[in-house]
Amino acid sequence: xxxxxxxxxxxxxxxxxxxxxxxxxxxxxxxxxxxxxxxxxxxxxxxxxxxxxxxxxxxxxxxxxxxxxxxxxxxxxxxxxxxxxxxxxxxxxxxxxxxxxxxxxxxxxxxxxxxxxxxxxxxxxxxxxxxxxxxx
Amino acid sequence: xxxxxxxxxxxxxxxxxxxxxxxxxxxxxxxxxxxxxxxxxxxxxxxxxxxxxxxxxxxxxxxxxxxxxxxxxxxxxxxxxxxxxxxxxxxxxxxxxxxxxxxxxxxxxxxxxxxxxxxxxxxxxxxxxxxxxxxxxxxxxxxxxxxxxxxxxxxxxxxxxxxxxxxxxxxxxxxxxxxxxxxxxxxxxxxxxxxxxxxxxxxxxxxxxxxxxxxxxxxxxxxxxxxxxxxxxxxxxxxxxxxxxxxxxxxxxxxxxxxxxxxxxxxxxxxxxxxxxxxxxxxxxxxxxxxxxxxxxxxxxxxxxxxxxxxxxxxxxxxxxxxxxxxxxxxxxxxxxxxxxxxxxxxxxxxxxxxxxxxxxxxxxxxxxxxxxxxxxxxxxxxxxxxxxxxxxxxxxxxxxxxxxxxxxxxxxxxxxxxxxxxxxxxxxxxxxxxxxxxxxxxxxxxxxxxxxxxxxxxxxxxxxxxxxxxxxxxxxxxxxxxxxxxxxxxxxxxxxxxxxxxxxxxxxxxxxxxxxxxxxxxxxxxxxxxxxxxxxxxxxxxxxxxxxxxxxxxxxxxx
Numbered sequence: 001x002x003x004x005x006x007x008x009x010x011x012x013x014x015x016x017x018x019x020x021x022x023x024x025x026x027x028x029x030x031x032x033x034x035x036x037x038x039x040x041x042x043x044x045x046x047x048x049x050x051x052x053x054x055x056x057x058x059x060x061x062x063x064x065x066x067x068x069x070x071x072x073x074x075x076x077x078x079x080x081x082x083x084x085x086x087x088x089x090x091x092x093x094x095x096x097x098x099x100x101x102x103x104x105x106x107x108x109x110x111x112x113x114x115x116x117x118x119x120x121x122x123x124x125x126x127x128x129x130x131x132x133x134x135x136x
Numbered sequence: 137x138x139x140x141x142x143x144x145x146x147x148x149x150x151x152x153x154x155x156x157x158x159x160x161x162x163x164x165x166x167x168x169x170x171x172x173x174x175x176x177x178x179x180x181x182x183x184x185x186x187x188x189x190x191x192x193x194x195x196x197x198x199x200x201x202x203x204x205x206x207x208x209x210x211x212x213x214x215x216x217x218x219x220x221x222x223x224x225x226x227x228x229x230x231x232x233x234x235x236x237x238x239x240x241x242x243x244x245x246x247x248x249x250x251x252x253x254x255x256x257x258x259x260x261x262x263x264x265x266x267x268x269x270x271x272x273x274x275x276x277x278x279x280x281x282x283x284x285x286x287x288x289x290x291x292x293x294x295x296x297x298x299x300x301x302x303x304x305x306x307x308x309x310x311x312x313x314x315x316x317x318x319x320x321x322x323x324x325x326x327x328x329x330x331x332x333x334x335x336x337x338x339x340x341x342x343x344x345x346x347x348x349x350x351x352x353x354x355x356x357x358x359x360x361x362x363x364x365x366x367x368x369x370x371x372x373x374x375x376x377x378x379x380x381x382x383x384x385x386x387x388x389x390x391x392x393x394x395x396x397x398x399x400x401x402x403x404x405x406x407x408x409x410x411x412x413x414x415x416x417x418x419x420x421x422x423x424x425x426x427x428x429x430x431x432x433x434x435x436x437x438x439x440x441x442x443x444x445x446x447x448x449x450x451x452x453x454x455x456x457x458x459x460x461x462x463x464x465x466x467x468x469x470x471x472x473x474x475x476x477x478x479x480x481x482x483x484x485x486x487x488x489x490x491x492x493x494x495x496x497x498x499x500x501x502x503x504x505x506x507x508x509x510x511x512x513x514x515x516x517x518x519x520x521x522x523x524x525x526x527x528x529x530x531x532x533x534x535x536x537x538x539x540x541x542x543x544x545x546x547x548x549x550x551x552x553x554x555x556x557x558x559x560x561x562x563x564x565x566x567x568x569x570x571x572x573x574x575x576x577x578x579x580x581x582x583x584x585x586x587x588x589x590x591x592x593x594x595x596x597x598x599x600x601x602x603x604x605x606x607x608x609x610x611x612x613x614x615x616x617x618x619x620x621x622x623x624x625x626x627x628x629x630x631x632x633x634x635x636x637x638x639x640x641x642x643x644x645x646x647x648x649x650x651x652x653x654x655x656x657x658x659x660x661x662x663x664x665x666x667x668x669x670x671x672x673x674x675x676x677x678x679x680x681x682x683x684x685x686x687x688x689x690x691x692x693x694x695x696x
Binding site for chain 1: 254255257258260266267269270273274338343344382470473474508509510586587590591593603604620693694695696
């Protein structure tokens, strides 16, 4: 691993257009000294994972407010495994019912950051997710 | 507005008060903050008096039902007719949502409002790979006209108005609605309701788009022209600030950006040769009721006055109906908290009260559980009861514009109006709305306001009860949450396949070819061919896919 700033890809997957939170998080992480790339809206899991590999990111932050997380997150985790980059830490954000949080973590999501999480805490948890990945 | 001598006395009295009583009081007890502002950032004074509105001519306020409609669109307001209680609903298949509609009607709801699932909004059929996991989740899935038949089964569409929250695919849903009404033998001129069809705010805020901006505007024009001729009581568009607010804009930005979009629609339709007075009376609006109580009341009053002036002075309308702004209102979903969810009932009630004091024609109150999931039946019932309490217990609806004449509310209405016109001036200087969207102006401004609010909330400068003040450890359970039916996708795909198997394939193919030809001719109205397509059981996804081939898709350059 290099010693440069953490590299983070913030992604919107599926069809929902709620990007307020994703963009605030992207900006907070950038202000927190990370290299942040934002995919824009309406991406497929395939497109996002390909971008994560190509950009060699440490953390992949996926925002969903559509209720499709229990379908799309397992798909993304599978694609990360197939691309042999399961060390990229996948962090989920958005409107996620509490009871889905342990299930998402059990599948392999490194963290689930829910709404009303203060910006500083988001930055800290993204750092922790990355640290768990590589010991950096 | 007042006798100049009386104003001078009032101003002199205020100066004297400030120099003596107030000064002594402040020395003993300083105020909580150095300055006070509305949520949009407009400065507010300690107290208002007649001198604060002395320069406002009476004609700017006038009476309800009269230009510039500051005090409301109708002379008797809620005495003549209460606002329509219109709770939005949509999930699963047409049958599933039909059951929720019948429940809401039985509970006293007076209008219907349909929420569609993401694939329907974005132009994908339920069996499209892009629809995976989203079918029937956030709204009802509609692939063909048979789904719409199921949605409105047993509901008399000549008697109840229906609002459809649909944008890039709005013209297809309108075509289905018209075809369904014809099949049932209804008179199209008696149908009332609205399609949202406000595509410009999609590029700016809600971010559900398919085609490039100019082609999308043409579809909106086609809907407005079609319904001006064929559906006398129907509102073909609901020009919406709600989503602009939810994306993070302030209330001033909400109204300014909404008006900028409205200007673009009027320009588009009048450019097709339709006079403004032929369609402006059917343009309807949709605003949020946010948390700053008095700013919201002032906002609704200012929005009416701004619209009246724009339509009259900028577009030369002569019919008062063209200048009369009518709006649907929804309480602010983004203010709802996951923590201590029962507090959301109170937030929603206060926001709803501001909408009623502001003269809304139709209202949706949010469910207390919307920070968790789409609302449960129980949550929708409490939300509806909130409106019924305001309507039938508080006596607020007895008087039109009850806050009119309040020194504060009138002054704030003036301030609000001036701030909106200042932004509209900027948009004009940029070369107009479409140019401003293409350059990302609105998007940047909204992202900026959203970020500011998030920072203020994080620092505690902006209080959110239960989130950054009076915080309690969360207690799980207790709330009945809408559960997703895992079989919906399979059931809906089964429905779609059975419809496709029963239709005349050659006829659909010929109509799709005609659609493609007509789409290449910008002057042709695409409503008639689309009505024929849906009647022949063409699916929404097929129609959209064919037009994507002609027009391509919109690509955003995201800013954060």
